Amino acid sequence: MNDYDAGCDDGCAVHAEGLEKRYGEKRALDGFDLTVRTGTVHGLLGPNGAGRTTAVRILSTLVRLDGGRATVAGLDVARSAREVRARIGLTGQYAAVDEVLTGRQSLEMFGRLFHLGGGRARARAAELLEQFDLTGAADKGVGDYSGGMRRRLDLAASMILAPAVLFLDEPTTGLDPRSRGEVWDSVRALVAGGTTVLLTTQYLEEADRLASRITVTDQGRSIADDTPDGLKNLAGGDRIEVVVAERSDIPRVVKVVARVADGEPESDDSELRVHGSVTDRVAALTDVARTLQDEGVRVEDIGLRRPSLDDVFLRLTGHRTEKEETAV
Amino acid sequence: MTVPGGGDYKDFLMPGMFVMTTAFGFINTATLVVHDSTKGVIDRFRSMPMASSAVVAGRGMTDLLVACAELGILMLTAPAMGWRPDGGWGFLAAFGLLLWLRFALIWLGVWLGLLVPNPEAAGGLFAVAFPLTMISSIFVAPQLMPDWLGWVAAWNPISSTAAPARDLFGTPVGGGDSWVEQHALLMAGVWPLVLTAVFLPLAVRRFQRLSR
Ligand SMILES: Nc1ncnc2c1ncn2[C@@H]1O[C@H](COP(=O)(O)OP(=O)(O)OP(=O)(O)O)[C@@H](O)[C@H]1O
Numbered sequence: 001m002n003d004y005d006a007g008c009d010d011g012c013a014v015h016a017e018g019l020e021k022r023y024g025e026k027r028a029l030d031g032f033d034l035t036v037r038t039g040t041v042h043g044l045l046g047p048n049g050a051g052r053t054t055a056v057r058i059l060s061t062l063v064r065l066d067g068g069r070a071t072v073a074g075l076d077v078a079r080s081a082r083e084v085r086a087r088i089g090l091t092g093q094y095a096a097v098d099e100v101l102t103g104r105q106s107l108e109m110f111g112r113l114f115h116l117g118g119g120r121a122r123a124r125a126a127e128l129l130e131q132f133d134l135t136g137a138a139d140k141g142v143g144d145y146s147g148g149m150r151r152r153l154d155l156a157a158s159m160i161l162a163p164a165v166l167f168l169d170e171p172t173t174g175l176d177p178r179s180r181g182e183v184w185d186s187v188r189a190l191v192a193g194g195t196t197v198l199l200t201t202q203y204l205e206e207a208d209r210l211a212s213r214i215t216v217t218d219q220g221r222s223i224a225d226d227t228p229d230g231l232k233n234l235a236g237g238d239r240i241e242v243v244v245a246e247r248s249d250i251p252r253v254v255k256v257v258a259r260v261a262d263g264e265p266e267s268d269d270s271e272l273r274v275h276g277s278v279t280d281r282v283a284a285l286t287d288v289a290r291t292l293q294d295e296g297v298r299v300e301d302i303g304l305r306r307p308s309l310d311d312v313f314l315r316l317t318g319h320r321t322e323k324e325e326t327a328v
Numbered sequence: 329m330t331v332p333g334g335g336d337y338k339d340f341l342m343p344g345m346f347v348m349t350t351a352f353g354f355i356n357t358a359t360l361v362v363h364d365s366t367k368g369v370i371d372r373f374r375s376m377p378m379a380s381s382a383v384v385a386g387r388g389m390t391d392l393l394v395a396c397a398e399l400g401i402l403m404l405t406a407p408a409m410g411w412r413p414d415g416g417w418g419f420l421a422a423f424g425l426l427l428w429l430r431f432a433l434i435w436l437g438v439w440l441g442l443l444v445p446n447p448e449a450a451g452g453l454f455a456v457a458f459p460l461t462m463i464s465s466i467f468v469a470p471q472l473m474p475d476w477l478g479w480v481a482a483w484n485p486i487s488s489t490a491a492p493a494r495d496l497f498g499t500p501v502g503g504g505d506s507w508v509e510q511h512a513l514l515m516a517g518v519w520p521l522v523l524t525a526v527f528l529p530l531a532v533r534r535f536q537r538l539s540r
């Protein structure tokens with residue numbers, strides 16, 4: 001785990017120390033720490049109820065903190081809320097775009113709300129529609145947009161003033177894989193343009209694709225802060241899995257998998273399954289598949305599995321991700 | 329249907345309908361506010377560098393414009409049913425009284441919109457609003473009701489807007505002789521002020537509580 005006491009030199013866009021937030025008896029944040037370096041995408045990974053939305057809402061000045069200290073773009077969120085607001089963009093967990101307007105009208109409206117003036121609001125809207133690949137649908141009602149298009153419009157709306165720091169709360173939850181890819185591309189483009197992004201997600205894969213650093217949260221605390229590779233290694237990296245038809249084949253398969261796996265493979269007799277962690281995934285898969293075929297072992301299924309948030313959790317906390325308690 | 333003073337029931341009812349439409353407007357406000365807050369629109373505005381009063385003021389302006397349009401349509405169709413108002417200043421004054429009531433109810437709507445958990449619950453406000461408008465002088469004159477009910481109906485704020493509206497539209501009917509009915513025009517000015525004094529601070533407090 002990282003040392004948060006070091007404070008924050010000028011290379012950091014978000015810095016939070018010991019954030020506390022209580023809702024009645026419930027501690028939504030309980031000593032939450034976070035450091036996001038300027039110009040990077042930082043992932044905030046955690047299960048339901050971990051406190052990610054609460055952290056984002058505090059950092060974007062929507063709720064007051066009960067304890068701790070946070071700066072965004074070098075400004076204290078409690079004391080300089082208005083100045084912070086001029087430097088951030090927020091895309092909440094639910095798309096906040098008006099269904100009766102067209103995409104272009106929505107962006108122009110937000111532009112005017114930011115005091116851009118008619119001409120500049122129009123120009124900025126056109127620019128953003130282009131950037132987020134929405135020009136074709138610009139004059140259609142948002143009600144007819146797909147989930148991915150709405151999300152991109154939502155992103156565009158939070159980018160009107162080209163904020164220094166952008167908060168994205170679960171930007172792809174509920175989207176199909178294609179829409180998800182579109183949103184990812186947009187986020188990458190933003191960062192290429194110099195924006196710092198703090199993104200919450202429940203998916204290790206998403207954090208891995210986008211973020212250069214990931215903070216894992218659980219029960220209102222940061223329990224790990226690492227690179228995606230670091231976390232994946234912690235979770236045991238990628239795994240190869242073989243399911244055989246005959247139980248008697250298991251020892252033979254264990255031996256084959258052992259040749260490519262890091263450490264001893266594990267086997268599960270009841271599910272007829274053998275699995276081990278691997279570094280060079282494709283080479284391992286090819287090698288194991290070929291050897292098993294040569295040896296004439298009947299294989300039901302063979303494949304690679306990426307580690308999930310659940311695997312990371314198991315390693316960090318010794319327990320699986322829990323469903324959020326309902327009692328408050 | 330009998331009307332005190334022997335007037336035409338249409339002349340009694342139509343201004344009452346305008347007041348009822350105006351009064352129900354608070355449900356529109358509440359529905360839109362709860363929609364905006366559950367959809368995250370309010371959060372987005374609050375994360376922008378603008379005064380939160382601007383968010384509420386914007387809502388209020390829109391709702392007043394919508395109310396103008398609604399009343400306009402209603403007043404254009406009412407003559408087809410035999411309602412014959414006087415034109416002129418009285419008409420405009422009556423219109424102004426209606427908007428003054430609508431203005432006060434914006435704050436009730438904003439407060440309720442921030443209070444109820446979802447848009448469905450906001451729809452449920454009709455169940456409360458209906459009896460509240462029934463016990464008024466909208467459909468039946470209070471002096472024709474049982475004593476206690478008539479008293480409540482006469483003191484209903486929307487009754488105080490309805491009575492002077494009937495006069496100002498040039499379709500007057502006899503009023504009751506209780507104090508509040510004798511001073512209906514005064515109360516048409518005072519009631520919305522009272523409503524604003526109560527619900528504007530409540531709405532503001534509720535809005536500030538969003539950041540708890
Ligand atoms: N306004 C609130 N009132 C009461 N409890 C709240 C409130 N907001 C959050 N909580 C509680 O605080 C905890 C953290 O919530 P938060 O929304 O930050 O989690 P999260 O990590 O974003 O998870 P998810 O988005 O999956 O719900 C939860 O237990 C939640 O029930």
Ligand SMILES: [Mg+2]
Nearest residue numbers: 052053054093
């Ligand atoms: Mg959340």
